[in-house]
Amino acid sequence: MSASSDQSRFSNLHAQAEILDREDHLRHLRAEFRIPTKADIKRTTLEKLEKPQQEQEQQQDRNDAASADETTPCTYLCGNSLGLQPKRTATRINQYLQTWSTQAVQGHFKPLDDSPLPTWLDADARAAKLMAPIVGADESEVAVMQTLTANLHLLMSAFYRPDPKGKHKIILESKAFPSDHFAVLSQIRHHGLSPSTSMVTVESPYSEDALITTYDIQSIISKHASDTALILLPGVQYYTGQLLDIPTITAFAHKHDIFIIWDLAHAVGNVPLHLHDWDVDAAAWCTYKYLNGGPGCIGGMFINSRNSLVNTTITDEEPERGYGKRLSGWWGNDKATRFQMETKFHPVKGAAGFQLSNPSILDITSLSASLEIFELAGGVSPLREKSKRLTAFLEQCLSLLSEDAKQLFRIITPSDPDQRGAQLSLLLADSILDQVMKELEARSVIVDERRPNVIRVAPAPLYNSFEDCVAFAEAFELALVATQKDF
Known part of the structure; x- marks a missing residue:
């Protein structure tokens, strides 16, 4: 050519x-x-260093090209790994830092008239409210907490209850993200079981590119339905970019009485999700890819309302009778009684009741700055x-x-x-x-x-x-x- x-x-x-x-x-x-400029990408320092006068003069002939690099954006096509920084992130974080520096501990409870930020006590609730429409859930079904793999472990600790003589297997894809494999392996071993008998992987016998069809997944589910306790699958497969049919696969799992968890790391903020309407059992995700929360930012969790019920007859004598099995922590305790320092755990209703430690307000502030832009966009659709x-x-x-x-x-x-x-x-x-x-x-x-x-x-x-x-x-x-x- x-x-x-x-x-x-x-x-x-x-x-x-x-x-x-x-x-x-x-x-x-x-x-x-x-968006980093071409010059930013090549830079080896945080700031552009001033050059000595003699070097500046010698480089005069290259000024035009250098100037163009300083202003021309790079071509960034890596949001599936780390999203770019929203401009408003620095503004929101500075407002958080100002709150901390001027109010100290009062920042937990004291709203400021000229700040758009919630009190620290309510920061996770506001983030959940912003997140809910992105994943297609009721606000009460979303918790912004921990990180992706930690949340997967928390979900499995609550909903993977294997019976060695009955349902004990976990189904996942053969090319799942390594951390998903690690989590499944450790959960199986934690229950005294062997991955060789309790872990089943899905792969297509026909695809050379690691693509798996809905039929491939349904076939494995049917084959192992009698002794499968849990399924863990990705919404979007990280390696191939394939979007799985979440509602169809979820319905098929339920038909066989199997609890299914979705890893939505590459799906959230990328494709429309309707977790509540699809009757998804539970899901977890990170927020630093398409949600642009920043590297290692706080994660998110969805728990279907039917799986987080809190019985209104909770009693001080036996509070654990009023809610399902879960790990309990300080921030999952009912906000109305949290600071009464009682040792009886009364979980917040909904997914928030699965929280453990108080969340990083720095992380939540960064994430919420990006979620504001999703509102400006009119949502994911x-x-x-x-x-x-x-x-x-x-x-x-x-x-x-x-x-x-x-x-x-x-x-x-x-x-x-x-x-x-x-x-x-x-x-x-x-x-x-x-x-x-x-x-x-x-x-x-x-x-x-x-x-x-x-x-x-x-x-x-x-x-x-x-x-x-x-x-x-x-x-x-x-x-x-x-x-x-x-x-």
Whole structure:
């Protein structure tokens, strides 16, 4: 393919992206985020260092290019791993710090007239209120607490009650995120059982790309229904980007009297969820991917209201008779009596009653800043519509790469837009992953890798543009071609 045809291909894509971005009704949300510049990506310090006068003079001829790098955003397509920082995050955190510095312990209970932040006592409740519409739940069914794997352990400690002579197995996918495997293995061993007999994995006998169909999952459930106590599955599979049919699989699990927990780490904020209407038993998620809460930010949990009932006949003598089995902690205790320092546990009604320690207000403040932007967007549904268009356009851009480039990768994410989230996973030819990633980074394109040979490209609708998709395709083609120069 000639250089002129290469230029024509990408010129046409740039023109198409410009039109699509101009017509995008959510384009204003991009301005809500801090997108690293090309210069930021290359920097090895927190701040731009002032250069000595002599060096400044020597670099005068390169000023134009350097200036462009200082202002031109990088191409960031890694929201499936870590979302970008909302601009309002710093504002909200500064308001929290001001509260702490001026009010100290009073910040727990004392609202401030000129602050939009809730008291620290109520911060988790406000975060749950903001989170509930994103996961399609009643506010009482959501708790913002702990972190993803900790929440999975808490859910399993409450709802995995194996009977070695009856139901004791846990079903999960064979390529589940490692922490899910670790949690399941340790829970099984905690109950004195063996993973060799109590853990069942789902995989497709027909797919070479780790895709699993609803039929594959239903077949495993049917085969092991008589002795399965729990199912743990992802809403969106982290490696392939495949979106599972949550309502159908949930209903099938219930048909066989099996409790099912969903790991929604890659689904929350990415695809519309209706956990209450789908009658999901329980779910857990992190908040630093599509929810942009910040690295390692506080997690979330959904517990169906029927699984968190608190009997109104709780008595001081035997309070544990009034609620289901769960681990109990200070912050799960009824807010009305929490500070009376009684040693009888009266759980808050709903998912909040599963909380343990008081939550990090710093984390909740950071998360809530991003959740405010979801409100500005009108919820997940309009974001999902843009996401489908973005991902489809990215797929189109990749289909127009040179034939030489296309020989070196293939897309393993489902082509059906309804079976994927905001992600395309690209399986590379053997032994070129490291060089491709190096070439992309040199062009200020940020994606992530999953060894041995997959890169994941995720255009997040809150801040990514159609132009970002073209920029990636151009850089990716150059990166692929560069890997062949030594052969």
